[in-house]
Amino acid sequence: MDAPLAAQRALNEPPTTDELLIAPSLERRRLQCYLALMAGDTLSILGGFAFSGYFYAALNGLTYSAFYGMLVLPFFLTLALYNGAYSICALREEWAGIFRALAAIGVAVGVVLLVQFLTMPGMDLSRLMFGGGVILAVILMVALRLRLRLFVNWWCGPSVINELIIDDGGPHMHIPGAIRVSAAALGLRPDLYDPNALDRIGLALRNIDRVIVSCPADRRMEWAMMLKGANVDGEVLDDQVMRLGAHGARTVGHYGLLLVSSGPLGLRDRAMKRVFDVVLASAAVVALLPLYLFITLAIKLEDGGPVLFVQRRMGRGNRFFNMYKFRSMSAGLCDAEGNVSASRDDQRVTRIGRFIRSTSLDELPQFFNVLLGDMSLVGPRPHATGSLAGDKLFWEVDPRYWQRHGLKPGLSGLAQVRGYRGATDHERDLVNRLQSDLEYLEGWTIGRDIQILLLTLRVLVHHRAF
Structure with a gap:
């Protein structure tokens, strides 16, 4: 403006x-928008229940379901006013307001059912009619709120404050x-x-x-x-x-x-992420057990050396942990400090090692790191302490590097699904990863973890995985 x-x-x-x-002044206009949203939600609830009842049992059903619509409405409005379904945030972001309104109607429906169970246990409730009313009310509410977005933009302009x-x-x-x-x-x-x-x-x-x-x-x-x-x-x-x-x-x-600092996740989010990690990692270990045995046998048959490569990496809270991988290099040439990144024609890599590196199968033992609590399924990838970007250590390139250790390191991460993996020949290679890691820390949700895991399937085989 x-x-x-x-x-x-x-x-x-x-x-x-x-x-x-x-x-x-936009204050009065915002108030009018709140009233428009409230009127739309009221119409959605009463109309949804009324239409469901009329469709199910004509006029008798209309009276019956309208009664339940009027019971749900006051609980909904009270909860919606409390949880911000009518707020500046709801005017700015229509989906934020929609989700808050849907949360309010969900709780309101639960309260009405509980009240009926406690006070009128003998009253017959048509599940089909009541359920249809709830579904129609939700559909109407979402549709009307999306349409009212046009009114908000017209009446308040591009900014509601x-x-x-x-x-x-x-x-x-x-x-x-x-x-x-x-x-x-x-x-x-x-x-x-x-x-x-x-x-x-x-x-x-x-x-x-x-x-x-x-x-x-x-x-x-x-x-x-x-x-x-x-x-x-x-x-x-x-x-x-x-x-x-x-x-x-x-x-x-x-x-x-x-x-200047705070834990990226609260207790509830950490518990949710941990349960998610343990359940999926346990299932993966069981499902992939034949593959574990096959790779173990292949490595042993090639040169008789140890199956696992253990390297000290930096994890959450800037603390070291031992990360496990299937050994992909000759036993005497493994780089425990990670001072030299693998290259495309690296002579240290064995034949079976080249295959498991190109398909990311060498990372499978890290499911045990997840079960031990050192790693998560999704998070910033852990780096070896001697890793270089160009001719600089990673933390010498950007002082924000240490911020990425606010969460557990992951088997995959936002940087990896964006294609930022492999050797860091230039400083820009690290900066791209770091930007993605910090973005992940700022906006964690369990839904985003699921999305990253699904996207990881597309980059298991990667032109920079060597």
């Missing part, structure tokens, strides 16, 4: 008070959809000893939902103090936050603290 013409004035020609209105960036001589920043103005052009000064200056800023912040100020370090305190009384969500740009990679801030007593 472009700044108003007044923002382009010179400092010696500040705009008048009437010209300080930067944006029209007014976000303002005040440039007061600090670093330049850009946020899609935000209004950007010059403090100098508008005559805005955070002078805490001048009520007229504060009034002028207050006028400029009318109808603004969130304001970000970019200014030099010596003026941040004045802007911070001014914003505290501005009745608006206010933030002051501080480039130190970016340099430290801070995730948040808090105060303890008289101390201000920046949160």
